[in-house]
Amino acid sequence: MNTMTGPITRPEPLREAVYSRIVALIAGGELAPGKAVTEASLAKELAVSRTPVREALLRLEADGVLRSALAKGFVVKPLLHREAAELYPILATLEGLALTTSSPGQFDLVQLRELADQITEEQEPVHRWQADTRFHEQLVASSGNTSLIELVAKLRTNLSRYELEYMRRVGSREDADQQHREVLDAIEDGDMARAAHSLVRHWQVGMGTVLAWLKD
Secondary structure (H helix, E strand, O other), rough: OOOOOOOOOOOOOOOHHHHHHHHHHOOOOOOOOOOOOOHHHHHHHHHHHHHHHHHHHEEEEEEEHHOHHHHEEEEEEOHHHHHHHHHHHHHHHHHHHHHHHOHHHHOHHHHHHHHHHHHOOOOHHHHHHHOOOOOOOHHHHHOOOHHHHHHHHHHHHHHHHHHHHHHHOOOOHHHHHHHHHHHHHHHHOHHHHHHHHHHHHHHHHHHHHHHHHHOO
16 A cells, blocks of 8 residues: 555544645655645545644645645645745755754764665655655754744745655755765764755755756
8 A cells, every 4th residue: 555645544643644644645746736635535535534634735735835726625836946946045044054053962863874874775766755854854853943843844845845756757866865974974073064054055956956957
């Protein structure tokens, strides 16, 4: 069974479980750009009531992932060059801030290096994207800044559509693996300014690659 479809079974609050599953469906391409999304169809697919589905869809509209189609429900927004050009610098700045406001001792470097290795070893686009997401989430979570963590999570929900679609259509960026290691090396050396600079540069390179692809 595809883990992105089927009834909700997660041991977490239903509202969050439904939201997470719909995000996975969008990021994984099952709900592709331009596709109509309705409360009724998702509630049936996930075997839940329509209330948590409605809440999740409204939240995703606020996140910039969906747009209202009035009586037809919602539509997954298309991938736009302009939007990507706006999102990448913001995310880069916020993740860089997470590092510059943290101390090296706040980071579990063993776990982060394991995640970096998983990203390198994983060839399947969705699984690689999932490992990459966990890596960046762990970096930001280590800051302990709840507001920053929430802001970054909201941005990543939207930007993940661009990242994963690029991976599926073009392939992974080998330079990204080395950039991840440069960030971790800087943290291990206790140089958080260098770590933040490397992380921001990582996002800048990724932005250039994705924007060039969107233009084609």
